[in-house]
Amino acid sequence: MTAENGNLYKPHIVTVTEVWEETPTIKTFRMVFDDPKVGDNFTFKAGQFGEYSVFGEGEATFCIANSPTRKGYIECSVKEVARMTHGLHLLDVGDKVGFRGPYGNWFPLEEMKGKKLMFIGGGIGLAPLRSLIQNVLDTRKDFDQVDIIYAARCEEEFVYKREIEEWKASSDCGLCLAVDPIPDQVCGDDVRVSFIPPILEEMKPNPKNRIVITCGPPIMIKLVTAKLEELGWPAEQIITTLEMKMKCGLGKCGRCNIGSTYVCKDGPVFTYEQIRSFPQEY
Amino acid sequence: MKMQKLSEDDIRAGLDKLSRETVVYAPMEQEGRLDFRKMEKGGEVELGARKTIMSAKKLFLPQAEELFSFKAGKHSVEMIDPPKDEEPLVLFACRPCEMRALEIMDKVFNWDYADFQWNERRARATIIVFACLEPLTETCFCNSLGIDSSRSDGADAIIYTTAEGFFARAHSEKGKKALKVFVGKDEEAPEFTTRDFPEKFNTDLQEKMMENFESPTWKEIAPACIGCGICTFVCPTCHCFDIQDEGGRRVRLWDYCTGADFTLMLAHQPRPTQYRRYRQKVMHKYSYYPTRFGEILCTGCGRCIDQCPQNIDFREVLKKCNRLAPAETGGEE
Amino acid sequence: MADAETTAKTKKKADRTGFEPHIIGFLCNWCTYAGADLAGTSRIGYPTNIKAVRVPCSGRVDAMYVINALKNGADGVLVSGCHPGDCHYNQGNYYARRRFMILREIFSAMGINPERLQMSWCSAAEGAKWAQIVAQVTEKIRELGPFEGI
Amino acid sequence: MEQLIQEAKKLLEENKVDVVIGYRSSPLPPFTRPAFIRRPEDCEQLVFNCGSVYNLTRYLIGLGEKPAIVVKGCEQRGLVVLEQENMLPRDSYLLIGVGCSGQVDERKLREGGFDRLPEQLSDELMADKCLYCDQHNTPDADIFVGDEVESVEPRTERYAGLDEFFAQDYEELYHHWTEVFSRCIRCYACRNICPLCYCEQCISYVNMPQWLPRSVADNNNYLFHMRRVLCMAGRCIDCGECERACPVDIPLRTLYKRIAQKIEGFFYGYRAGNNREQLPPLQDFNKDDSADFIL
Incomplete structure (x- = not known):
């Protein structure tokens, strides 16, 4: 989707219609296209990302966190870390943001149909998974068993608390919540105090007809994939989404590449099999 | 092959005329630094075998380029396109390697998404290349990259420097038009080949x-x-x-x-x-x-x-x- | 940020007659800020051209603050702290003195009138002195005219 | 330079150091280039001559190996400053001292079309910092190789011409510097080559707030360089690397030297790196500092 005069870098204007706080440092923004024509024609697939701009502060890359099945708006969840995200966090309902996209590839939804799915998320890494989870739950009958494992540093750091409650209550999916085993950890009875690999060790998920989709901090992805391999999982059944510093999202600015793979064009969704073949530079 | 034969004076006179009609960028020296600069009146264009500090890339991908400007209010934002530069541009006396570089970069700037700014400048420019029949400096190694610096097929026109004067040939309509400002008769030109590259090494890595x-x-x-x-x-x-x-x-x-x-x-x-x-x-x-x-x-x-x-x-x-x-x-x- | 720059630009175009300088004051929390407060409570009038920024110590004022103030539209900057020997942190103002002495030299070497950066010592008891300093600085900057650099 | 080679060999063979940082010859002007020698048999490459212009101390911070390094007299001051700033302990490297009777001006060498180093370096070809050099032999060296150079009468003044240049009025100076800095391409070579610019997060990377806008438009270059003058104030050892590296010939040292000159005047003859005991001016204060400018 390009803006009218062919200027690839000119975003569409979207209006923030809803903002809510997920954690003290993470907010989710719901946005609607100002131009109804653009909004009506806007389509994307779970896993794709966009370039969001706060005018005056710059542009940054975030995944689209809602499902394509929930039309009419886009959502993104953002952790406040630097100039642009700080500017975004200051925004309120009615404020204008720039958006261009969607860019990149997406989760292979078609291939997942009829299969068991296991989502493993860590921290804000749940955001890209949420798009797919919503999508799967909205078309639940196409899939076999769905399980979600989600961990964060502490309970307060859980994102999408509303949805977690829904998932808990729903019979559509299994849910396992965990917090890091750090000293003085306080959490509810239904939350485990553990890193994810021991949970996997215990669950021993059977790779047969099942796909794992994982996203989180790099170290978590590394440990989870290592554990799954140990449990006999083939690498092509593990799917993850990567994040690199990006500027253009169009494959031109030359900074998101890992080897000759451009995360913005060939990714951000990769199977672990692909990732294993990358040079160690991500 | 017949080519337009020009003397140094013909070139200078032609450039002078051209720079009054359109924007001309050419290698010019300022305080000892040779670089592509916009020709103003009386500017002395370097016609000799010297390399500019910066390459001609900067004319197509400027170091700092406005993509758009915006006026952001509380609940409004207005995006304004930068003023459009529609004047044709003549890039004079870049070298075959720089021309080649533009062709190479055309690919990335048109990879799935066409980069409007780049393409627009490329379309607007008439590029007149000076062929290198021998390496410009001892650091040149274009021969190792399979570039024949005696030709530049992607350029709009090419000019050869010889002891007797300059020979010019157009490759495109734009080039023909640009060369028209230079007086000079068509003459039989010698065969041009490159020579004197000291070495060639493998670059297929x-x-x-x-x-x-x-x-x-x-x-x-x-x-x-x-x-x-x-x-x-x-x-x-x-x-x-x-x-x-x-x-x-x-x-x-x-x-x-x-x-x-x-x-x-x-x-x-x-x-x-x-x-x-x-x-x-x-x-x-x-x-x-x-x-x-x-x-x-x-x-x-x-x-x-x-x-x-x-x-x-x-x-x-x-x-x-x-x-x-x-x-x-x-x-x- | 965009707003600051627009004001800077419109201001620059402004006529010099009737010029009212914008001055940013970095006031140390322990002395000058209290001194300015005293001037206020004692109802001593002084020019309103100064916009005060309270800082913990004059030693806290980074040279970039001054440069940024000028860049974003100030015509002059005043850094004011405790008298030598009175610094709440014992030595902050001594460091500040050296820093701004050098910054003034950098300004003058790079073509910015160093008088645009002023420094003063003013204690919590010197309300009247504060009023007089502000008047003096405002007059100085007014004479220099609008700042058009950076 | 047989002695240099032998000493380097010995250090590597005895595993006293992991790497010897020195100079090796190059076919391109200034006919040497930095060399990182890790194997004793490679020591033969080491040279030292009037083309050894590079200030190698720049490589020491963050090297992660134990080095021996060839350092000229003027550059040793930088090590003193780094030591004063607690960035580089004296025992983290071995200092190979040399006698240096002057280095070539790389630019003049290129312009003159030389295809090798001159046998005898004339004053015309010499870098201007060498004309007033007062430290021809590396002080404080762990190993001194070659012969000490007899000190020569300086041929120019360190701060020659500065007072006249800076006597221009502010408007002219401002115009001059904006003009000069407008040609800056923000390659940051001046920063990256500087032996004293070691910040892991340079303020030019900081974007909240964005102190220094990155584009070359407007007055951003002027601002960046003002910040650099600020960084160098009281620290610049006048090794001249920034000016040598600059691809667009910006006379940065004019500014750095001017500030150094002022600091020398203000702060009791302070000259960066001359005296280990004397703290850099901005790390120190004196109750009797001048207070003329304070209202």
Whole structure:
């Protein structure tokens, strides 16, 4: 989707219609296209990302966190870390943001149909998974068993608390919540105090007809994939989404590449099999 | 073959006329620095065999370019396109390697998404190339990249320098039109071939580098690199950029992969050491780009060698890459 | 930020007659800020051209603050702290003195009138002195005219 | 330079150091380039001559190996400053001292079309910092190789011409510097080559707030360089590397030297790196500092 005069870098204007706080440092923004024509024609697939701009502060890359099945708006969840995200966090309902996209590839939804799915998320890494989870739950009958494992540093750091409650209550999916085993950890009875690999060790998920989709901090992805391999999982059944510093999202600015793979064009969704073949530079 | 024969005076007179009709960029000296500058009245264009400091890339991908400007209010934002520059532009006396660089970069700027700004400038420009019948300086190595510097088929016109004068030939309609301002008769021109390139080495490193990505030799390839941006900024093919908001404008700026902040994210730095950044620079040019686009992202113009403050010879780097061997001990730090 | 720059630009175009300088004051929390407060409570009038920024110590004022103030539209900057020997942190103002002495030299070497950066010592008891300093600085900057650099 | 080679060899063979940082010859002007020697058999490459212009101390911070390094007299001051700033302990490297009777001006060498180093370096070809050099032999060296150079009468003044140049009025100076800096391409070579610029997060990377806008437009270059003058104030050892590296010939040292001159006047003859005991002016204060400018 390009803006009218062919200027690839000119975003569409979207209006923030809803903002809510997920954690003290993470907010989710719901946005609607100002131009109804653009909004009506806007389509994307779970896993794709966009370039969001706060005018005056710059542009940054975030995944689209809602499902394509929930039309009419886009959502993104953002952790406040630097100039642009700080500017975004200051925004309120009615404020204008720039958006261009969607860019990149997406989760292979078609291939997942009829299969068991296991989502493993860590921290804000749940955001890209949420798009797919919503999508799967909205078309639940196409899939076999769905399980979600989600961990964060502490309970307060859980994102999408509303949805977690829904998932808990729903019979559509299994849910396992965990917090890091750090000293003085306080959490509810239904939350485990553990890193994810021991949970996997215990669950021993059977790779047969099942796909794992994982996203989180790099170290978590590394440990989870290592554990799954140990449990006999083939690498092509593990799917993850990567994040690199990006500027253009169009494959031109030359900074998101890992080897000759451009995360913005060939990714951000990769199977672990692909990732294993990358040079160690991500 | 018949070509338009011109004397130095013909060229100067023609350029003078041309610069009154349209915007002309040509190598001109200012305080001892030769660079492509806009021709103003009375400007002395360098017609001799000298290399500019910066390459002609800067005319097509300016160092800082406004993508659009905006007026942001509380609940409104208005985006304004930058003033359109529609004047045709003549780029005079760039070299075949720079022309080649533009053709190579056309690919990335049209990879799935067509970069409007780049294409628009490319379409607007008439490029008149000065052929190099011998290397401009001792740092030229375009022959090793398979570039025949006696021709430049992508250019609109080409001019050959000989002891008897200049011979000009148009390759395109635009070129024909531009050459019309130069008086001079068609004469039989001699056969032009390049000569005197001292050496030729293998530059087909695509596979070799990829296979030896982890080789500890990378650490010894250019330990003297200080991570400045000179080699990328003077390079005719380096096109990596940054996008920033500055004073109500969104600007696209040159960026350099050898710098520490290129891929620096708040909590994560995929290339934490200088040798990794240098490896990215070399491999982007000689491995990744060929893998994606089938062309080496380097034209052997030698500017990086001329300008490197630490005297790193890129040819030496490439020769070392030719000798890359797999890690014996496994080289990661 | 965009707003600051627009004001800077419109201001620059402004006529010099009737010029009212914008002055940013970095006031140390322990002395000058209290002194300015005293001037206020004692109802001593002084020019309103100064916009005060309270800082913990004059030693806290980074040279970039001054440069940025000028860049974003100030015509002059005043850094004011405790008298030598009175610094709440014992030595902050001594460091500040050296820093701004050098910054003034940098300004003058790079073509910015160093008088645009003023420094003063003013204690919590010197309300009247504060009023007089502000008047003096305002007059100085007014004479220099609008700042058009950076 | 047989002695240099032998000493380097010995250090590597005895595993006293992991790497010897020195100079090796190059076919391109200034006919040497930095060399990182890790194997004793490679020591033969080492040279030292009037083309050894590079200030190698720049490589020491963050090297992660134990080095021996060839350092000229003037550059040793930088090590003193780094030591004073607690960035580089004296025992983290071995200092190979040399006698240096002057280095070539790389630019003049290129312009003159030389294809090798001159046998005898004339004053015309010499870098201007060498004409007033007062430290021809590396002080404080662990190993001194070659012969000490007899000190020569300085041929120019360190701060020659500065007072006249800076006597221009502010408007002219401002115009001059904006003009000069407008040609800056922001390659940051001046920063990256500087032996004293070691910040892991240079303020030019900081984007919240964005102190220094990155584009070359407007007055951003002027601002960046003002910040650099600020960084160098009281620290610049006048090794001249920034000016040598600059691809667009910006006379940065004019500014750095001017500030150094002022600091020398203000702060009791302070000259960066001359005296280990004397703290850099901005790390120190004196109750009797001049207070003329304070209202």
